[in-house]
Amino acid sequence: MMMLRDVTERKEMELQLRKSDTLNVVGELAAGIAHEIRNPMTALKGFIQLLQGSIDGDYSMYFNVIMSELKRIESIITEFLVLAKPQAVQYKQNDICKIMQDTIDLISAQAMMHNVQIIADFERGLPPVYCEPNQLKQVFINILKNAIEVMPKGGDITVRITRAGCYVRISITDQGCGIPKDKIKKLGERFIRRKNAAPASA
Numbered sequence: 361m362m363m364l365r366d367v368t369e370r371k372e373m374e375l376q377l378r379k380s381d382t383l384n385v386v387g388e389l390a391a392g393i394a395h396e397i398r399n400p401m402t403a404l405k406g407f408i409q410l411l412q413g414s415i416d417g418d419y420s421m422y423f424n425v426i427m428s429e430l431k432r433i434e435s436i437i438t439e440f441l442v443l444a445k446p447q448a449v450q451y452k453q454n455d456i457c458k459i460m461q462d463t464i465d466l467i468s469a470q471a472m473m474h475n476v477q478i479i480a481d482f483e484r485g486l487p488p489v490y491c492e493p494n495q496l497k498q499v500f501i502n503i504l505k506n507a508i509e510v511m512p513k514g515g516d517i518t519v520r521i522t523r524a525g526c527y528v529r530i531s532i533t534d535q536g537c538g539i540p541k542d543k544i545k546k547l548g549e550r551f552i553r554r555k556n557a558a559p560a561s562a
């Protein structure tokens with residue numbers, strides 16, 4: 361008698377687990393680096409401010425650009441560190457557009473590297489949303505990352521937030537091949553991927 365067992369799924373799972381191990385290590389490294397970058401950043405900001413007062417001539421435009429870019433780097437690093445570090449879950453009323461904009465800022469460098477433009481279209485005067493911002497950011501990052509990955513030649517991602525009655529509707533649209541109908545049912549399950557498969561029709 362002979363018993364055969366299909367181990368494809370198990371192998372795939374093992375591969376995924378190994379990948380997530382590597383990702384954890386890389387994530388920790390990145391968090392460490394981000395943390396280390398923050399200190400010299402603070403020194404840079406301080407000295408630039410000091411210089412601003414002691415240089416003759418009108419260089420205020422240069423100083424403003426330097427300061428605002430430094431602040432941007434700082435806020436991206438802070439956002440990254442907040443996400444990388446496990447935080448106490450805190451549900452409260454939040455500005456959903458700010459949460460989305462912070463997420464877009466965080467991922468914009470990666471988008472740019474892949475020739476992807478993220479277009480934000482937020483309705484004004486939306487009601488606050490009762491949520492945990494960091495958890496939502498994780499979700500948005502995953503969706504935006506997927507959207508970037510499915511457009512290897514670049515393209516646009518449109519992020520729209522609108523009011524839908526007493527709800528807020530968030531839609532993230534990419535110009536990739538789309539997710540096949542049968543895969544949509546499986547969204548949310550672990551280890552479901554189609555990355556190396558042939559592209560589906562749109």
Ligand SMILES: Nc1ncnc2c1ncn2[C@@H]1O[C@H](COP(=O)(O)OP(=O)(O)OP(=O)(O)O)[C@@H](O)[C@H]1O
Pocket residue numbers: 502506507509510534536537538539552553554555
């Ligand atoms: N915007 C999208 N367009 C087309 N297919 C998508 C899109 N988002 C997800 N998918 C498909 O769903 C699969 C599962 O996505 P998921 O984010 O769970 O895993 P992944 O992107 O493959 O891996 P990871 O997120 O761990 O890097 C993807 O591999 C891809 O085939």
Ligand SMILES: [Mg+2]
Pocket residue numbers: 502505506
């Ligand atoms: Mg993904």
